[in-house]
Each structure stands twice: as C-alpha cells, then as structure tokens.
Amino acid sequence: MAFQYQHTGTLTFVPEAWASSLLVQFDPLLVWSSRLVSNRDYEGEIRNKGDVVHVNSLIRPTVGEYSLPEGMMAQRPETVDQEIPISQADYLQLLIEDAERVQLATGDFNSPINKQMIRALAAKADTFMGNVIASSATALPNITPSAGTIPASLYGAILDMMLELDESDVPEANRYVVVSPKAKRYLVEHPAIANAAAYGEGGVTANGVVARLSGFTVAATTAMPTGVDIVAGHPDFATFASQFNEPRAGQSEKYRADYVDSLHLCGGKVLRYPGLDTKKADNTWDETLPSKGIVKAAVTWPS
Numbered sequence: 001m002a003f004q005y006q007h008t009g010t011l012t013f014v015p016e017a018w019a020s021s022l023l024v025q026f027d028p029l030l031v032w033s034s035r036l037v038s039n040r041d042y043e044g045e046i047r048n049k050g051d052v053v054h055v056n057s058l059i060r061p062t063v064g065e066y067s068l069p070e071g072m073m074a075q076r077p078e079t080v081d082q083e084i085p086i087s088q089a090d091y092l093q094l095l096i097e098d099a100e101r102v103q104l105a106t107g108d109f110n111s112p113i114n115k116q117m118i119r120a121l122a123a124k125a126d127t128f129m130g131n132v133i134a135s136s137a138t139a140l141p142n143i144t145p146s147a148g149t150i151p152a153s154l155y156g157a158i159l160d161m162m163l164e165l166d167e168s169d170v171p172e173a174n175r176y177v178v179v180s181p182k183a184k185r186y187l188v189e190h191p192a193i194a195n196a197a198a199y200g201e202g203g204v205t206a207n208g209v210v211a212r213l214s215g216f217t218v219a220a221t222t223a224m225p226t227g228v229d230i231v232a233g234h235p236d237f238a239t240f241a242s243q244f245n246e247p248r249a250g251q252s253e254k255y256r257a258d259y260v261d262s263l264h265l266c267g268g269k270v271l272r273y274p275g276l277d278t279k280k281a282d283n284t285w286d287e288t289l290p291s292k293g294i295v296k297a298a299v300t301w302p303s
Contacts, residue, residue: 233294
C-alpha cells in the first residue's frame with residue numbers, strides 16, 4: 001500500500017518498506033533483546049507507550065498413577081497471566097533531501113548515518129532488556145581468579161552455571177551465556193572457546209555470538225548491566241515485546257529537506273514458572289524473588 005506524499009501527484013514513498021528495512025538492520029544488532037536470550041511469545045497489540053501485552057504460563061499438570069478400579073482423573077489446564085508493560089518509547093527521525101528518490105534508488109535507507117542511528121536505537125533497547133534480565137537473575141558467588149587463571153576460572157564459572165540450571169530443571173536446548181567484553185577477551189584464550197569447532201560450533205555471527213559449546217550459545221555485548229560479567233539462562237524465561245510504529249514522512253519546516261520518522265515501542269519481563277517460582281494468593285508470581293531460570297555472576301578482576 002502506498003500513501004500520498006508531499007510532492008503533488010506522487011505515491012512512491014512506502015512507509016512499510018522502510019519499517020521492514022529498520023527491522024532487518026535492527027534485529028542482528030541485539031543481544032539481550034534477541035531471540036537468543038528473550039522470546040517474543042506474547043499476546044496483544046502494541047500501539048502506544050503504556051500498552052500492556054500478556055503472557056500465559058501453563059502450570060505443569062500432576063501425573064497420576066493408573067490403576068483399576070480407580071481409572072483416571074481429568075485435570076483442567078491452569079494458566080497464570082503475566083503482564084508486560086510497554087514502558088519504552090524511542091524515536092528515529094531522519095532528514096533526507098528527497099525521501100522518494102532515496103527509496104527508489106536504494107529500496108531502503110541504508111546510508112551510514114541511518115545505520116548509526118539504528119545502532120543507537122538497538123543499543124538503547126538492549127541496555128533496557130539487559131537490566132530487566134539481570135535484575136531478576138539469581139546471583140552466584142563472585143568469580144575471583146588470579147592473574148594466571150582468568151580463562152580457566154571464567155570457563156569453570158560457566159560450567160557452574162550449567163550445573164545450577166541443570167539442578168533447576170531448566171531446558172538444555174537453546175541455553176545461552178552472555179559475557180562482558182572483558183570476560184570475552186579472556187574466555188577466547190581458553191581452548192574450549194578458541195577451538196570451539198572441537199566442542200560445538202565456532203565463529204562470530206549476528207547477535208554477538210562468539211561460539212556454541214557445552215549446550216550454551218556464548219555471546220558478548222557492550223550493553224552489560226553494571227556489576228555483572230556473566231549471565232546464563234534460557235530464552236523461555238524472558239520476553240521482549242517490540243514494535244516499530246508505521247513511519248511518517250513529510251517536509252521539514254526548517255530545512256529544504258524531507259523528514260522520515262518512526263517510533264520504537266518496547267517492554268520486557270522475566271517470566272515466572274510453577275515449581276521454580278512462588279505463586280501468591282492472588283494467582284500472580286512473587287517477583288521480588290530471583291528467577292532460577294537465569295543466573296549471573298561478577299568477576300573480581302586481579303590488579
């Protein structure tokens with residue numbers, strides 16, 4: 001669908017095409033907000049800041065022992081509704097000499113300045129989601145390596161996190177570890193990371209991925225929450241809700257140029273599950289307690 005634009009008689013600027021281009025460039029820049037770390041399994045529409053979307057958690061049914069003459073007892077599935085407020089509203093506005101001409105020439109707005117603005121939007125969304133996840137993670141003891149044992153200590157801490165998640169019965173498939181840039185710098189010295197092809201899958205890809213091994217996808221980000229160096233978990237335990245509102249186009253009142261803008265709305269939440277979290281009398285979860293599906297640790301770096 002095309003929309004009337006500022007130049008009389010033209011219908012060539014297509015907002016949906018730019019929104020699609022934003023998503024293509026935006027998603028690979030994410031770590032905390034990516035599907036590697038956070039799922040997108042929510043219900044509801046996002047139109048404005050303050051909207052609320054919902055996630056329904058299914059309470060695990062009780063397994064019965066079959067015998068005669070008692071037979072079987074049917075159970076009604078029970079769910080717990082969890083609300084995710086859309087608390088963030090960030091915009092992207094660009095001045096372009098002729099929006100129609102740029103779009104017709106390139107099919108998108110893939111200029112260096114546009115890329116940097118999209119990178120800034122992604123960094124802001126990721127910082128927000130990183131704080132959401134880390135604030136609800138279970139804190140493990142600080143990692144205190146000596147100068148000569150940093151790679152081994154960091155790798156050992158990841159294995160301890162694996163054990164912690166195992167003991168909480170967190171699904172093994174699709175687990176992640178997110179590390180700070182400094183932790184990444186030393187982790188890549190460890191043979192399990194440096195020779196990841198022998199353990200899993202090596203190579204740097206989108207969403208900050210460093211390697212895949214020991215059941216984890218290892219990623220690094222500069223958007224690490226303060227006081228945290230390593231976080232491990234599973235994407236079932238956090239939801240990121242995001243929407244780019246339809247871009248607008250028009251003529252700048254101040255410059256001989258066109259403007260194009262879009263509003264990015266998002267919210268996030270750490271999800272709670274029966275058997276791992278405490279349900280209150282009003283059928284909601286006690287969110288003051290940390291999640292057992294996400295763990296974190298800080299490093300006391302040697303001087």
